[in-house]
Amino acid sequence: MKRVSIFGATGSVGLSTLDLVRRDPEAYGVVALTANSDVGSLAALARETGAQVAVIGQERLYGALKAALAGSGIEAAAGEEALVEAAARGADWTMASIVGCAGLKPTMAALKAGGTVALANKESLVSAGGLMMDAARQSGATLLPVDSEHNAIFQCLAGSSLDDVARIILTASGGPFRTKSRAEMAAMTPAQAVAHPNWSMGAKISVDSATMMNKGLELIEAAYLFPVGLDRIEILVHPQSVIHSMVEYRDRSTLAQLGSPDMRIPIAHALAWPQRIATPCQPLDLARIGRLDFEAPDMERFPALRLARAAAGEGGATPAILNAANEIAVAAFLDGRIGFLDIAMIVEDVLQRYGAPRPGTIDDVLAADAEARAQAGQVMERLTA
Ligand code: NDP
Ligand code: MG
Secondary structure, three states: OEEEEEEOOOOHHHHHHHHHHOOOOOOEEEEEEEEOOOHHHHHHHHHHHOOOEEEEOOHHHHHHHHHHOOOOOOEEEEOHHHHHHHHHOOOOEEEEOOOOHHHHHHHHHHHHHOOEEEEOOHHHHHHHHHHHHHHHHHHOOEEEEOOHHHHHHHHHHOOOOHHHEEEEEEEEOOOOOOOOOHHHHHOOOHHHHOOOOOOOOOHHHHHHHHHOHHHHHHHHHHHHHOOOOHHHEEEEEOOOOOEEEEEEEOOOOEEEEEOOOOOHHHHHHHHHOOOOOOOOOOOOOHHHHOOOOOEOOOOOOOHHHHHHHHHHHHOOOHHHHHHHHHHHHHHHHHOOOOOOOHHHHHHHHHHHHOOOOOOOOHHHHHHHHHHHHHHHHHHHHHHHO
16 A cells, blocks of 8 residues: 655646546545645545544644544644644655745745655745755655656656657647737736646636746756756747647657646556556547647747746756745735736746755755745835826
């Protein structure tokens, strides 16, 4: 039996993971499930799976969680430290699917504990990629990418040497505003931005897909996971989201991984790796799809792509600053406080006014993250004044 923990169990990726886990109760035992504020869903999932411990991120909700778990024998815990403690308990397999840099400390604790860490939480890798890769090397933890593109690249690499890789081609759907002009984008609402044409996902990553910051974050993610050099990682817009990414080798042979746009496919790959398991996902019907289209990304209409590539090139704390400013701007956009085009503008403004030394520890990363959030808040105040 594989002992699994799911951080961010109540979210889109967390629920997809549980959908696979609950299909085979003999194969999986649940150690920890976590959420931020959704006590009701967390308690129900913990009872259903017989989890050892349920952790709610918001400390003030401890009483509510304890009450919801009364009589179940499941341990209740709350707060940031409790999340880290639950990750440090170790599991054979941990899904890191908290959204945002809030996932960094628990993910680091899981990596230090060893075992396998399936990583969806790209913001933690963007912010602290070097430190996370070091932690995995030191503890012997296996870090498996769940983000569909990175999972595809991992599958296309199939253990080949990175020295043989000529190019990694990161595919992008282009998001809901792929064909929109800047003037049209300026008027887009949160509801329009989260309506992704191919994928059903949480609100934050859906907005990131609309600005294409998601692809920017994924470029940085790929550079840490597959260090072939930034100039060897290209972005290609592919509106159907059937090819999830490609690897071109130096002999010019190119491998692609294809599948229906369903996160349960890459999650299942990481859950069973190095084996395979059956999933309830739709088989790929290429005759019905009929055609696959490709186009170059438009850096003018999607400035987030340019900002992320520049941040990746600078390295150090710059990706963490980019990510933190983006998290603040996306939350403000979802709240109706700023316009769609303001998101990348705020990120650019913060990157221009704030730089931090290369982080040597997670606390350095979190300090740069906090300062970038404060700076983004100030930029926003001026914007909305
Ligand atoms: P959701 O918003 O659907 O879920 C986020 C989860 O994290 C929820 O369980 C939420 O709890 C919890 N959470 C939110 N904030 C905090 C916090 N401050 N502290 C602790 N827990 C928190 O996100 P997604 O599932 O869409 O995305 C999760 C991660 O996976 C992101 O990093 C995203 O970029 C990445 N990813 C997602 C994909 C997708 O298809 N959705 C695809 C590829 C990558 P609560 O429910 O209580 O709020
Ligand atoms: Mg992705």
